[in-house]
Amino acid sequence: MKTQNRLLVKTCLDQLNSQTETLSRIFYKELFQLDRQLKTVFSGSVVFLNRKFTNMLSTLKNVKHLEKIEDSISKMGERHIRQYGAEIQHFPLMKKALLNTLSVHLGEAYTPELKEAFDDVFDDVAAIMQRAMAQLAPELQIQPLKMNETDNLLEEVGGEAMVIKVHQRFYDIMFDEPWLETFFLGKSKEALIKKQSQFMIAAFNGPNNYEGDTPAFVHMHMFITNEMIEIRERILKASILAEGLSETTADKWLAVDHSFKAAIVKTSSSECVLKCKGQFPIEVKKPKDYKPAF
Ligand code: HEM
Ligand code: HEM
Incomplete structure (x- = not known):
């Protein structure tokens, strides 16, 4: 069932590939209707917003072997809490906004099977991210460097x-x-x-x-x-x-x-998360006789 749901999500997102800008517009409208405060997390120009949305979709599309990439999804969860201002309780809102978006955009093509597939895949990815975020939460109270607004x-x-x-x-x-x-x-x-x-x-x-x-x-x-x-x-x-x-x-x-x-x-x-089809992770092996100059 899991495999089938992951495949359904991938096929659907592949078909929607050329329409992500339209989807992104609907998504943020839905999201900000659910919680206006999220505007502070998702700030920046439309280009930035589209990219964040595309990042999320490309992750959901590539989880055929989710269990094997758990570590990378955990790390991504850590980045979300450390760097992006995301919180554990934001995930249900994201999911709702995503499901509403698909429903608005796909109309009748949004079958109960497809809804269940997105619901399931989102929850599986979110669970790994949220677990990693929860483990980090106490550590985040320590700020290594605090810059004051007056510091120059x-x-x-x-x-x-x-x-x-x-x-x-x-x-x-x-x-x-x-x-x-x-x-x-x-x-x-x-x-x-x-x-x-x-x-x-x-x-x-x-x-x-x-x-x-x-x-x-x-x-x-x-x-x-x-x-x-x-x-x-x-x-x-x-x-x-x-x-x-x-x-x-x-x-x-x-x-x-x-x-x-x-x-x-x-x-x-x-x-490594890939930005587009056909891109490869850049992995550079250490030269055998490597001696750092510094
Ligand atoms: C299953 C759910 C989610 C997935 C798969 C996902 C995936 C991603 C990916 C792949 C990136 C690119 C940067 C990176 O890899 O670190 C990203 C960036 C981002 N995500 Fe998520 N995300 C999810 C949920 C959320 C939630 C709940 C929030 C907050 C409400 C959020 C806020 C952001 C922001 C603000 C960025 C942009 C970071 C930047 O470039 O400034 N995401 N997300
Ligand atoms: C060993 C560590 C790092 C390596 C090998 C590395 C490598 C690179 C490479 C290859 C690019 C060019 C990307 C492109 O044009 O496609 C780049 C861009 C950049 N890196 Fe790094 N980087 C490292 C660490 C960092 C760190 C710690 C920071 C932040 C302080 C940083 C900030 C940037 C910025 C601001 C850009 C330009 C972004 C842009 O073109 O829009 N890098 N880096």
Whole structure:
């Protein structure tokens, strides 16, 4: 029965693939009618909202072997509570909004079997996410770094120009790093320096000119391990110090950078979530004779 329901959901969502924007519009209307407060969780432009909705659908579509990808679904649950402001009690509202959307959009084609299939698949995925969220809830009361609205780390690091200089140095090293360089094959260094700088300037309480995606989304198909994050952080710290900033300022910078880690790091490549058909997870094996430069 489970297998059949998962297949029904997949077939239905494959058929609706070209209509996700319409579905997304109905979905958010339904969701905000159920709870207006959710507007604070789902903020941003229509493009962002569509992407979040598409992410959810693509997960529900790819759970043929849900039991085998439990770890990645748990991690996703953790990201939801840590990073996105989702709460355990939001799930029934999401499900109701999704089922209403399908009913409005599909009309008679929304059979009782299809309703049951979506209900069942959603509940199975949600149960894993919610369990992981419940386990994390107490830990979340500890905030590693609290930035006050009046804190201005941007000023302390030396303004926007310094953020750009540090990132120039940083990406020069990253693009040549014997292990991590593979992630950056074919990427524009200049574009990354600009985006990463805009992102951090906003994170340092400076002006927000960042128009890229959230770190979770950008890296969702990359198998990035804790070890890689540590190497990256060492390179970042060296780049900050090389620009003449103090150790204390470097550590504050790193604490902000570090706070995005949870949304990026994965423990297995099965946690990679693919954004579109035909995309592969990016998995980079450590070179045999690897010696980190930092
Ligand atoms: C079965 C239910 C759900 C599934 C399968 C799901 C799936 C996803 C996926 C795959 C992403 C992409 C980022 C990532 O992998 O971490 C995402 C992002 C997001 N989800 Fe969910 N989700 C579900 C329920 C919820 C609920 C209940 C909420 C809150 C009410 C929520 C809020 C969000 C937000 C705000 C983002 C965007 C994060 C960002 O890019 O800023 N989701 N979801
Ligand atoms: C070892 C760890 C990491 C690796 C290998 C990595 C790799 C990458 C790659 C390959 C891209 C380009 C994506 C594309 O153009 O398709 C990218 C973009 C980006 N990364 Fe990372 N990343 C890592 C950690 C981080 C962390 C911790 C942050 C947050 C502080 C971050 C923030 C960003 C931002 C803001 C972008 C630009 C997003 C955009 O183009 O819209 N990354 N990263």
